[in-house]
Amino acid sequence: MARDATRRRRPTIxxxxxxxxxxxxxxxxxxxxxxxxxPPALAAVRxxxxxxxxxxxxxxxxxxxxxxxxxxFILSASQDRLFEDPNxxxxxxxCTQALAEHDMPLLLSxxxxxxxxxxxxxxxxxxxxxxxLLFSACYGDPVIGDLxxxxxxxxxxxxxxxxxxxxxxxxxxxxxxxxxMVSYLxxxxxxxxxxxxxxxxxxxxxxxxxxxxxxxxxxxPELIAHGxxxxxxxxxxxxxxxxxxxxxxxxxxxxxxxxxxxxxMLARAGRxxxxxxxxxxxxxxxxxxxTDPPLTTIRQPWARISAEMTRLLLSQIAGEPPAxxxxxxxxxxxxxx
Amino acid sequence: MARDATRRRRPTIxxxxxxxxxxxxxxxxxxxxxxxxxPPALAAVRxxxxxxxxxxxxxxxxxxxxxxxxxxFILSASQDRLFEDPNxxxxxxxCTQALAEHDMPLLLSxxxxxxxxxxxxxxxxxxxxxxxLLFSACYGDPVIGDLxxxxxxxxxxxxxxxxxxxxxxxxxxxxxxxxxMVSYLxxxxxxxxxxxxxxxxxxxxxxxxxxxxxxxxxxxPELIAHGxxxxxxxxxxxxxxxxxxxxxxxxxxxxxxxxxxxxxMLARAGRxxxxxxxxxxxxxxxxxxxTDPPLTTIRQPWARISAEMTRLLLSQIAGEPPAxxxxxxxxxxxxxx
DNA sequence: CCGGATGTTGGGAGCGCTCACAGTGGCGTT
DNA sequence: AACGCCACTGTGAGCGCTCCCAACATCCGG
Numbered sequence: 171m172a173r174d175a176t177r178r179r180r181p182t183i184x185x186x187x188x189x190x191x192x193x194x195x196x197x198x199x200x201x202x203x204x205x206x207x208x209p210p211a212l213a214a215v216r217x218x219x220x221x222x223x224x225x226x227x228x229x230x231x232x233x234x235x236x237x238x239x240x241x242x243f244i245l246s247a248s249q250d251r252l253f254e255d256p257n258x259x260x261x262x263x264x265c266t267q268a269l270a271e272h273d274m275p276l277l278l279s280x281x282x283x284x285x286x287x288x289x290x291x292x293x294x295x296x297x298x299x300x301x302x303l304l305f306s307a308c309y310g311d312p313v314i315g316d317l318x319x320x321x322x323x324x325x326x327x328x329x330x331x332x333x334x335x336x337x338x339x340x341x342x343x344x345x346x347x348x349x350x351m352v353s354y355l356x357x358x359x360x361x362x363x364x365x366x367x368x369x370x371x372x373x374x375x376x377x378x379x380x381x382x383x384x385x386x387x388x389x390x391p392e393l394i395a396h397g398x399x400x401x402x403x404x405x406x407x408x409x410x411x412x413x414x415x416x417x418x419x420x421x422x423x424x425x426x427x428x429x430x431x432x433x434x435m436l437a438r439a440g441r442x443x444x445x446x447x448x449x450x451x452x453x454x455x456x457x458x459x460x461t462d463p464p465l466t467t468i469r470q471p472w473a474r475i476s477a478e479m480t481r482l483l484l485s486q487i488a489g490e491p492p493a494x495x496x497x498x499x500x501x502x503x504x505x506x507x
Numbered sequence: 508m509a510r511d512a513t514r515r516r517r518p519t520i521x522x523x524x525x526x527x528x529x530x531x532x533x534x535x536x537x538x539x540x541x542x543x544x545x546p547p548a549l550a551a552v553r554x555x556x557x558x559x560x561x562x563x564x565x566x567x568x569x570x571x572x573x574x575x576x577x578x579x580f581i582l583s584a585s586q587d588r589l590f591e592d593p594n595x596x597x598x599x600x601x602c603t604q605a606l607a608e609h610d611m612p613l614l615l616s617x618x619x620x621x622x623x624x625x626x627x628x629x630x631x632x633x634x635x636x637x638x639x640l641l642f643s644a645c646y647g648d649p650v651i652g653d654l655x656x657x658x659x660x661x662x663x664x665x666x667x668x669x670x671x672x673x674x675x676x677x678x679x680x681x682x683x684x685x686x687x688m689v690s691y692l693x694x695x696x697x698x699x700x701x702x703x704x705x706x707x708x709x710x711x712x713x714x715x716x717x718x719x720x721x722x723x724x725x726x727x728p729e730l731i732a733h734g735x736x737x738x739x740x741x742x743x744x745x746x747x748x749x750x751x752x753x754x755x756x757x758x759x760x761x762x763x764x765x766x767x768x769x770x771x772m773l774a775r776a777g778r779x780x781x782x783x784x785x786x787x788x789x790x791x792x793x794x795x796x797x798t799d800p801p802l803t804t805i806r807q808p809w810a811r812i813s814a815e816m817t818r819l820l821l822s823q824i825a826g827e828p829p830a831x832x833x834x835x836x837x838x839x840x841x842x843x844x
Numbered sequence: 845c846c847g848g849a850t851g852t853t854g855g856g857a858g859c860g861c862t863c864a865c866a867g868t869g870g871c872g873t874t
Numbered sequence: 875a876a877c878g879c880c881a882c883t884g885t886g887a888g889c890g891c892t893c894c895c896a897a898c899a900t901c902c903g904g
Contacts, residue, residue, distance in 0.1 A: 180634065182890055193854045198892060206852060225633035229575070230890035232566040234859045243615070259595065266617045275630070277612045278580070280603045293612070296562035297517065460797045519860055530884045535862060543882060567860035571889045 181222040190218035201226060241269065241483060242277045242294055242302040246287060257455060257472050258305075261327070264476025265303060272484065295320045301483045303327070304337075306372065323486035325479045328373030329494070338492035340478045342470040344374045347499035348381025351450040351468050352422050355507055356385065360420025360448055364393040366407040366432060368424040378424045378452060393418065397428045401457075404428025408435035419447055420507075426451040426458045426467055433461050433506070448507035454500075463505025471497050518559040527555035538563060578606065578820060579614045579636040581627055594792075594809045595642075598664070601813025602640055609821065632657045638820045640664070640813075641674075660823040662816045665710050666831070675829035677815045679807040681711045684836035685718025688787040688805050689759050691838055693722065697757025697785055701730040703744040703769060705761040709736075715761045715789060730755065734765045738794075741765025745772035756784055757844075763788040763795045763804055770798050770843070785844035800842025808834050 187197045192211050199207050200215040207215075218224070232238050243265055245258075266276050277299055281287040294302050294317055301323035318324045318337055326339040355363050365382045368375040379394070392414040397403035404423060408431065411418060421436075423429035429451035433443055441447050443463060451458055454469035478495050486492055524534045529548050536544050537552040544552075555561070569575050580602055582595075603613050614636055618624040631639050631654055638660035655661045655674055663676040692700050702719045705712040716731070729751040734740035741760060745768065748755060758773075760766035766788035770780055778784045780800060788795055788804035795802040815832045823829055 183892095184890080194891085195854060195893090196852085199853095202892080208852060211852080225629060227570070227633075227890055228635055229566045229569040230859090231892075232859095233564070233570055233861085233890080234892045236859080238566070240614075242612075262615070263617060266615055270617070270623065270626070273626075275579075275614045275616065275635075277577075278599070278603055278615050279612060280600065280607070286607065289607075289610075292562060296564075298565055298612075460793070520862095521860080531861085532863090532884060533882085536883090539862080545882060548882085564860050567889090568862075569889095570860080570891085571862045573889080 180227075181224045182227070183224070185222055186215065186218045186224045189222060190214040236297065238297065238299050239273075240275045240277055240299050241480075241487075242279050242290070242299040243305070244279045244281060244290055244294070244302050245305050246281045246290075257453060257470070260472040261305065261476045264473045265480050268477045268480035291317055294322050297322075301325070301487045303479055303483060304330075318492075323483055323492075325483040325486065325492075327475065327479060330373065336492060338482055338486060338494060340475050340482060340495045340497065341373065342475060342497050342499050344377035344499075345381040345384065347452065347468040347470070348378040348422065348424075349384045350381075350499065350501050351452065351466075352382050352385040354466075354501060355420040355422060355448055355450055358420075358444075358448055358507060362393070362415060362418045363420035363422060364395070364411045364415055364418045366404060366411070366421070366423045366428055367394065367396050368399050368428075370396070375424070382422055390415075397424070397431075399425045399428060401427045401431035404431030405435040406431075408432035409439075412436075412439050412441075421447055421449045422452075423449065424452050426453045426455040426465055429465055429467070429506075430457050430461050433465075443506050450507045454502050458502070458504065461506065466504045466507035467502050469500040469502050471499070517564075518561045519564070520561070522559055523552065523555045523561050526559060527551040573634065575634065575636050576610075577612045577614055577636050578817075578824075579616050579627070579631050579639040580642070581616045581618060581631070581639050582642050583618045583624060583627075594807075597809040598642065598813045601810045602817050605814045605817035628654055631659050634659075638662070638824045640816050640820060641667075655829075660820055660829075662820040662823065662829075664812065664816060673829055675819055675823060675831060677812050677819060677832045677834065678710075679812065679836050680833050681714035681836075682718040682721065684789065684805040684807075685715040685759065685761075686721045687718075687836065687838050688789070688803075689719050689722040691803075692757040692759060692785055692787055692844060695757075695785055695844060699730070699752060699755045700757035700759060701732070701748045701752060701755045702759045703732050703734050703741055703748070703761060703765055705734060705736050705765070707733070712761065719759055727752075734761070734768075736762045736765060738764045738768035741768030742772040743768075745769035746776075749773075749776050749778075758784055758786045759789075760786065761789050763790045763792040763802055766802055766804070766843075767794050767798050770802075780843050787844045791839050795839075795841065798843065803841045803844035804839050806837045806839045808837065 183194055183197050183201070187194045190197065190211070191214060196207060196211055197215050199205065200212055204212050228239065243262065269276050279290045279293070281290040293299075302317060304324055304326040306327070324337060326337050328341045329339050330337045352363060363386060365379065367379045370376050370379070393411070395407035395410050397407045404425070404427065407428065408421070411421070412435070421432060423432050429449055433449055436443055436447055436449070443449050449465065451465045451467035454467045458465040458467045474497055478497065482493060482495065520531055520534050520538070524531045527534065527548070528551060533544060533548055534552050536542065537549055541549055565576065580599065606613050616627045616630070618627045639654060641661055641663040661674060663674050665678045666676050667674045689700060700723060702716065704716045707713050707716065730748070732744035732747050734744045741762075741764065744765070745758070748758070749772070758769060760769050766786055770786055773780055773784055773786070780786050786802065788802045791804045791806035795804045811834050815834065819830060819832065
């Protein structure tokens with residue numbers, strides 16, 4: 171291994187070929203799977219690679235293959251609050267891991283502003299990446315949405331409203347999860363179950379409310395409050411609900427973070443959990459075990475979601491048509507309900 | 508703009524040149540700053556670029572310039588708990604933002620296992636990125652550390668013990684932060700201020716104790732207890748301190764998690780916070796707002812840290828020598844002091 | 845013993861770009 | 875009028891790789 175590589179020219183495929191006593195073509199064949207290469211040649215090339223410390227030059231390879239062997243992780247969030255969401259970390263980890271298995275790096279692109287989004291879209295459409303994983307794309311965002319139209323493989327997290335090209339996506343069964351939690355609250359004896367929703371213009375938001383309604387029908391409107399997934403908004407929504415429906419004895423919150431805010435507010439209002447009010451969250455974020463009592467919640471299979479997204483993207487890059495995957499959620503019972 | 512770019516060959520610099528009625532070279536000059544290009548030629552090229560929707564091919568460019576125009580964000584964590592740390596998100600956001608200004612994408616690499624680390628190091632050393640941002644590199648990790656030795660610009664987060672090549676780094680001012688907190692406790696009226704330190708053989712540990720001593724001199728040894736950053740160790744240290752110095756009225760704890768443990772112990776001993784004992788933490792971790800009352804603590808400037816790291820890395824890529832930056836911390840007042 | 849299928853190899857061509865260099869022509873200076 | 879200097883331009887030569895095709899060896903069945 172060239173320990174003193176600092177100055178020396180990096181070895182090329184030609185150097186390896188010369189050392190192995192074969193041609194460029196043969197080395198290239200070894201590099202790309204080693205089919206139709208005689209065992210002695212293969213061994214010689216392997217040895218030469220080892221000896222020279224050769225590493226393929228991605229740029230040269232990509233120039234001719236027109237494949238960048240990398241994918242973009244596009245975070246198209248208007249507010250970068252998402253960065254503080256622990257699920258984001260899980261997602262990111264899942265994707266990097268799944269990609270690492272294919273030796274593909276992940277390019278992180280944050281598109282906060284409209285201009286960013288344009289830049290990122292151009293970047294991706296220019297073929298600098300083979301595909302893109304889309305997160306929290308605002309509904310109907312034209313710039314990012316166009317990506318798929320430009321022939322760039324894309325997989326979204328959560329269902330995206332198709333305004334034209336059908337977008338591949340992976341989502342947890344939000345509606346089913348909400349149904350699961352609300353049913354559980356009811357079976358635990360709750361009679362007046364309120365809910366705090368997330369933003370209804372973001373994926374997951376409407377579905378969780380639908381799940382709530384699946385169980386309770388068109389519940390009294392005073393039992394429904396809205397938040398924006400932040401802890402503060404959860405507290406505010408809870409205060410609002412306590413004002414409008416002081417007799418509530420169950421609360422389904424569409425995110426753990428909001429649930430934590432809501433529980434703080436319940437405590438301040440003198441309501442005990444789960445004694446007076448049973449609370450159910452959604453996400454099973456780390457926040458769920460920081461509440462007192464710990465939060466009963468719905469676990470989204472984030473690790474699987476990210477793995478599935480990556481799998482779907484890679485298969486799309488390989489030429490398969492876009493597909494959608496819905497994954498089941500899981501009820502995690504803790505102290506709050 | 509080629510709306511139907513799905514199938515069509517992407518325009519090359521040659522296409523632009525032909526349309527603008529100039530040569531390849533002139534288009535290249537425009538692309539790279541437009542020096543020594545006549546105004547009419549420049550205008551014609553600009554128009555042609557606009558018209559063809561031309562986007563430079565990074566791979567071709569990188570092949571000749573030997574610059575990838577991208578940097579790696581290397582997360583070398585044994586435990587991937589870091590992913591759940593909100594500070595990690597802040598760091599990541601700060602870096603992407605700073606890089607986006609230079610139109611450089613960020614390659615995320617997670618090196619959890621030893622093998623991962625080897626892979627990532629090879630990847631970076633192979634010149635696939637122009638430099639690397641290093642996070643939570645295990646002390647003296649040989650594989651990643653070698654990067655700098657291989658001539659790859661590297662900037663670490665936090666001071667790294669140099670086993671050879673001096674590594675550029677950006678860190679928060681631990682000692683100053685400790686000083687800040689202890690001074691604050693004293694100015695709040697505390698007369699007997701104890702401290703719980705972190706492990707003295709890890710970064711930050713000694714510095715935070717030094718800061719404590721800067722304010723209080725060589726305080727009575729019974730006022731100093733040691734922990735290991737875990738919540739349990741904080742509780743144990745607090746019990747010890749209460750035994751040795753029952754009259755303590757101030758407590759500076761070197762991490763929020765330990766502070767939480769200590770506060771639990773104080774409560775059990777019947778001491779009220781901040782009435783009987785004022786408590787100050789360090790880190791402004793999420794744990795800080797889970798205590799009752801919320802914890803007054805020292806915030807590390809994560810956003811600035813990431814921005815500085817990026818700046819340092821870019822300047823190093825531009826040829827400047829490695830440097831170190833220490834950034835001031837901030838006192839966050841909450842209920843506990 | 846021959847034609848063809850099969851396995852293996854070398855080398856030319858070219859991916860899209862930048863860089864160095866050799867021109868051009870217009871200008872001021874001697 | 876001859877000169878050098880300057881701003882500007884076009885072009886050849888690659889960067890390191892993959893792809894393709896021709897060339898060759900080998901082996902089989904007829």
